[in-house]
Amino acid sequence: MDFNSRKIIEALRSGVPSRDAGRYFSSARPKIMRDIESALDKAAEDRQSGGMIITGKYGEGKTHLLNTVFDMASEKNMAVSLVTLSKETPVYKLPLLYQKIMQNTYLPGRVQPGVERIFENISLNAPVAQAMFEYALTSLMSDKLYYVLKSYLGTGDEDERFLLLADMEGDFLSNGDINRVYRRVFSKKATYKAPFYKTQHSWDYMSFMSRLFVEAGLQGWVILFDETELIGRLSKKARINSYLNIMNFLKPENLTAVFSMFAFTASYVPDVIDAKHEYANMDAAGLQPGIKERAEAVLDLIGQAPQLAPLSDAELLEVLGKIQDYHSTAFDWTPNIDARRILEVTEKNGGKLLRAKIRTTIEMFDQLYQYGECGNISLNSLGEAGYEEDASLEELAEM
Numbered sequence: 001m002d003f004n005s006r007k008i009i010e011a012l013r014s015g016v017p018s019r020d021a022g023r024y025f026s027s028a029r030p031k032i033m034r035d036i037e038s039a040l041d042k043a044a045e046d047r048q049s050g051g052m053i054i055t056g057k058y059g060e061g062k063t064h065l066l067n068t069v070f071d072m073a074s075e076k077n078m079a080v081s082l083v084t085l086s087k088e089t090p091v092y093k094l095p096l097l098y099q100k101i102m103q104n105t106y107l108p109g110r111v112q113p114g115v116e117r118i119f120e121n122i123s124l125n126a127p128v129a130q131a132m133f134e135y136a137l138t139s140l141m142s143d144k145l146y147y148v149l150k151s152y153l154g155t156g157d158e159d160e161r162f163l164l165l166a167d168m169e170g171d172f173l174s175n176g177d178i179n180r181v182y183r184r185v186f187s188k189k190a191t192y193k194a195p196f197y198k199t200q201h202s203w204d205y206m207s208f209m210s211r212l213f214v215e216a217g218l219q220g221w222v223i224l225f226d227e228t229e230l231i232g233r234l235s236k237k238a239r240i241n242s243y244l245n246i247m248n249f250l251k252p253e254n255l256t257a258v259f260s261m262f263a264f265t266a267s268y269v270p271d272v273i274d275a276k277h278e279y280a281n282m283d284a285a286g287l288q289p290g291i292k293e294r295a296e297a298v299l300d301l302i303g304q305a306p307q308l309a310p311l312s313d314a315e316l317l318e319v320l321g322k323i324q325d326y327h328s329t330a331f332d333w334t335p336n337i338d339a340r341r342i343l344e345v346t347e348k349n350g351g352k353l354l355r356a357k358i359r360t361t362i363e364m365f366d367q368l369y370q371y372g373e374c375g376n377i378s379l380n381s382l383g384e385a386g387y388e389e390d391a392s393l394e395e396l397a398e399m
Contacts, residue, residue: 005330012323013362029065029315032306036069036261043259044076044219046063049210051250051260053228053301054307055268059353062263065308066224069261073222074108076259079103079115079213081223085230092234092241093199094248098205099170101223108218115209116165124153128215135211139254140204144196147178154185171206172198207254220257223249230270236281239272243298244291250301251294269303311354316343320361322327328363334366 001162004304032054056062066082075081081101085091089100106113122128129149130236138144145168152164160181175196197362212345213221231242249260272278282292321339328334345364346357367374 002329002332004324005058008326009323009330009362012358013088013366023095029308029311032065032308033068035306037072039259040069040073040076040078040220040222043222043257044078047214047220047257049252049255049258051252051262052249053262053264053305054301055264055266055301057266057307057353057358059355060266060310061354062308063226066226066261066263069222069224070106073220073259074106077108077187077217079105079107079221081221082226083217083224084226085228090234090238091225091228091231091241091245094245095170097245098202101206102169102209108190113291115169118212118218119152119165121151122216126248129210131152131215132208132212135215137206140201140207141209142196142201142204143193143196144175144178144201145204147182147190147192149175151178151181151185155181164393168205168209170202172196203248203254206258207256210258214256223258223260225262227248228262229268232276233267236276236285239276239278240282240285240287240295243295243361245296246264247294250298264302266307271300273302284300313343316357317347319358320346323358323361324365327362327369331369333369335368337368 036052037052039052054062054065056065070080070082081104083089083097083101083104089097091097102115104113105115107115107117110117123206132149133146135147137143148164152161152168155161155164161269163173164179164181167178175190175192179190182188186242201261210221228246233240236243246262248256249262252258252260279296282296285292287295317339324335324337324339324342342364346360364374
């Protein structure tokens with residue numbers, strides 16, 4: 001039995017999307033995948049930053065799509081962050097959001113999150129370090145990160161390195177803590193051009209890390225946000241701040257080679273933007289000129305965002321055929337069932353949602369593998385085609 005195929009089948013069976021399961025969706029929805037591929041190339045090759053919003057109904061594959069993009073970006077030698085927004089990961093609080101992004105950032109080829117390895121080949125006098133020192137001093141609002149990085153590369157104390165790395169990952173140290181390390185390592189005082197306030201300067205960290213990834217040899221940084229519709233449960237003020245932060249990612253200033261993607265439910269426009277009168281809320285909030293327009297622009301983009309339509313029969317055939325291949329490999333058997341017959345069963349018994357069709361298909365294969373039949377569907381012998389369509393598999397869609 002193949003362990004990786006088993007992982008994919010178990011993830012699909014549970015209905016919980018995973019990076020492994022997301023890979024097999026890469027050939028579905030070719031148009032939107034071409035658009036995403038183009039955006040990734042634009043970031044990787046031209047060092048341009050931007051983003052997009054996608055929408056889709058519950059169970060139509062938004063999270064699967066994000067996992068597919070994760071895999072595409074990793075193969076392009078890009079760092080990838082996959083963040084599920086929630087109360088613990090609020091988009092309206094940038095300092096906390098940055099910390100959560102960094103906790104869920106994967107370097108290419110790594111199965112565990114973390115960016116420490118990006119520093120492995122960077123010494124204090126390396127060209128990468130010199131470029132980042134200059135960037136921190138000249139391109140950011142605060143020069144705190146100049147002292148953080150220089151202290152990190154200069155100290156040999158593991159505890160100090162741990163704390164300084166944690167700062168770069170969003171667990172911000174005070175200026176006094178950094179001063180003590182800097183003075184001990186370099187025998188001089190750190191002199192800041194401006195005080196650092198995390199509520200005002202957290203975007204410096206986004207800018208810094210995006211530039212560091214590129215200077216260290218990566219092709220860029222992809223940041224994927226799932227369940228963005230949860231901001232609809234926030235207060236009016238928090239929602240407005242969320243829209244403004246989303247715009248910072250979609251139309252970023254001072255980011256290097258970053259592509260961001262937000263997934264919303266398709267009902268966000270009627271359920272939140274319309275029902276909660278979001279445009280009127282902007283007027284009532286008394287926002288400064290320019291700020292109101294940026295927040296409203298996000299509402300416009302959500303309304304105009306491409307929606308994940310149900311897969312066509314041809315796309316479904318390809319997906320279901322791949323499930324058959326994975327199930328065969330995972331459990332070491334050969335179903336040899338025509339994917340068109342599988343499609344007929346899922347159309348009748350799996351409902352309209354992609355997630356239900358997938359789970360119905362896997363349940364059917366499970367029963368055929370274990371018992372040689374599934375209701376009135378049977379195989380002449382295990383692994384050989386020869387069955388009749390079942391008219392009573394409704395319960396499969398509920399499992």
